[in-house]
Structure formats: C-alpha cells, structure tokens
Amino acid sequence: MILYPAIDLKDGQCVRLYKGAMEKATVFNDDPAAQARAFADQGAEWIHLVDLNGAFAGKPVNAGAVEAILQAVSVPCQLGGGIRDMATIEAWLDKGLARVILGTVAVENPDLVREAARAFPGQVAVGIDARNGRVATKGWAEETDVQVTELALAFEDAGVAAIIYTDIDRDGAMGGPNVKATADLAWATSIPVIASGGVSSLADLVALKETGAPLNGAISGRALYDGKLDLAEALAALKD
Template structure:
C-alpha cells in the first residue's frame, strides 16, 4: 500500500480543511515547497497535492506553487483540484505531474472523461468525494444526487484504473476512515482504491493495508503529529 502525504494548497499556502469546509481552515505553512521537501526527506515515495482554490472555482491560482514543487522534489507528484478541461490535463502532465486527479468534471462531462482515459490511460485518476454516499462537487460545496457506488462502476466500464475515495464527513476529523465503504467498494469494483479521509492511527493504516487497498492519503494526522510518516512507512 502506497502512503501519500497530502499537501492542500489555498492562497498559495499549505492548509487543511475540516470536513471540506472553507470556513474551517487551518494553515500549516506559508511555503508548500518546504513542506514537500520535508515529506520527501522523511521517505515519502509520492506526494498528493490538491489545489483547493481550483477545486472551488476552477481558477488554478496555486499553479506557480505546483511548478516550484515539481522543480524541487525528485519523487512523483499527483495533483487534483480544478482540472476540468483538456488544456488543464495537458498543462500539468507536460509540467511533470505523474497523475492528474479529476473530480467535478468527471461527473459533469462523461464524454470528456472517456476521452481523457483513452488518451492518457492510468495517468488519469478520478476523485470520488462523497457525503452520505452521494458525490459532492465544486470543492465539496455542492452535493449531487448521484450515488458514488453507481458512478464508480460506470467509470470502471470506461477503462478507469484508479480512484481516490474521500468520505467528506470523516475528512479532517481524526476519527478513523469509513472502512465499511472501502469494503463495499472492493466488493463492487476491481479498481485500485486510494483511501482518503479520517486516517488517524497506525491501526487505521494497518487495517487499510490488510484490506488490500492500493493507497492511503494522510493529511491532518501527519501535520498534527498523530502519525509519524517515517513510522507509517516502516509499517
């Protein structure tokens, strides 16, 4: 199982949201590049970046920070947030992002996401952010009437290989992930699943690994000191 330290960017700083709320922001550093270098030094194999401004309004004001991170680290970087058109996908892949994560646009434009999967294959990851089992969009500010499990199955039929699944109600709460949902997903599809939201303890990490998940994104627990990245990687 791959461990992805998360770097969420808002106004070009490193922050974390609680339950996806832009009104509940905690800043963890003015310079996301410094944070990225720290995670790399601690042994991270890949970084998970999110442009929260892009996710909310489609404006990628944090792109200069992403470019600086790519120039300064030697490990792969995956990026999500506000990538909603072909130009955005190509721009970031050309800059050196290893995988782009598509969220809102994957739900709203099914023809386009199929085209991206046909062209870029496993360099495309879809982020499924859900609350009460329904997909949320626009930086989690709007909730659709689409059941996450239903659409994930549809995406698999398009040729998608990997998803990031976030239970918004667990995100930033340090209360543990939604193990039942990950179990249901594994029963329903054969996609590689990256868990996100609520991962807090070493026991959480071990249980996700024992379930056979492809990866785990860890954010607040690392920044608050509940988990130590080097210890997690040893696990």
C-alpha cells in the same frame, strides 16, 4: 499499500480543512515546496496535492505553488482541484505531474474522463468525494444524487488509473476513515482505490490494510502535520 502524504493548497499555503469547509482552514506551512521536500526526505513514494481554491473556481489557482513543488521533489505527484478540460490536463502533465485527479467533471462530463484516460494512460484518476454515500462536486459545495459505487462502475472500462475516495465528513476530523465504505468500494470495482478522509493514526492504516480489500493506498494530511502519525513508521508498517 502506498501512503500518500497530502498537501492541500489554499492561497499559496499548505493548509488542512475541517470537513471540507474553506472557512475552517488551518495553515501548517507557508512554503508548500519545503513541505513536499520534507515528505520526500522522509521516504514518501508519492505526494497528493489539492488545489482547494481551484476546486471552487473551476480552474487552477495555486499553479505557482504546485510548480514549485514539482521542481522541489523527484517523487511522483498527483493533483486534483479545478482540472476540468483537456487543455488543463495536458498542461499539468507536461509540467511534470504524474497523475491528474478529475472530480467534478467525472459527474458532469464523464466523456472527458474517458477521453483523457485514453490520451494519457495511467495518468488520470477519478476523485469521488461523498457525503452520506452521495457524490459531492465543486469543492464539495454541491451534493448530487449520484451514488459512490454507481459513479465508480461507470468508469470500469475507461482505463482510469485510480479512484480517490473521500468521505467528506471524516476529512480533517481526525476520527478515522470510513473503513467499511472504502473496502466495499474497493471490492466492487476493478479500479485501484485510494482511501482518503480521516486517516489519523497507524491503527487506521492497519485497519484499512486488514480488510483484505485490494486498496492501492491511503492519503493522510492533518495527522502527519499534527505529529499523530509518523510518516517513516507508517511507511514501514504498510510495507510489512
């Protein structure tokens, strides 16, 4: 399992939200590139980036901060938020992103996901953000009637590199991930699943790992900033 430290970007700063609420943002670093370097220096193999403003705007907003991160580190980075057309996907990959994450368009324009996955093999992931098992879009502001597993299975044959599954009500709440739902999703699809939302301790990572589900990894943010989770220790535990 890979541990993906998270850098969520709002107004050019590194923040964490509470249950996806933009008005409940805590600023942890006003220099995202320095934060990315710190994660890389501690041994991170990947870094997970989210353009929070972009998720609401439907287009990149924190591009300057993302570009600074890409210049600051050599580890691969994945980015979600406001990526909703082929031109934006291509532009980000050209700038050095290892992987783009498509969330809202996965619901609204699944053909775009398929086209992108064909054009850029291994570089397109689907972000499935859910509340009570139903997928939410547009920065988690709009709930749909689409079920998590239903959406994942729709891309089973599309060549998608990964699914990032976020339980919104767990995100930033430090209450632990939805282990069962995440494991169930990983068993249900052949696409690698990355757990997100609520991963706040070494015990959470161990619990995910011990399900035996074929999980690719887990994303953690607030716990790393708060010091509740030691990155080096967590990386070592996941390698064992």
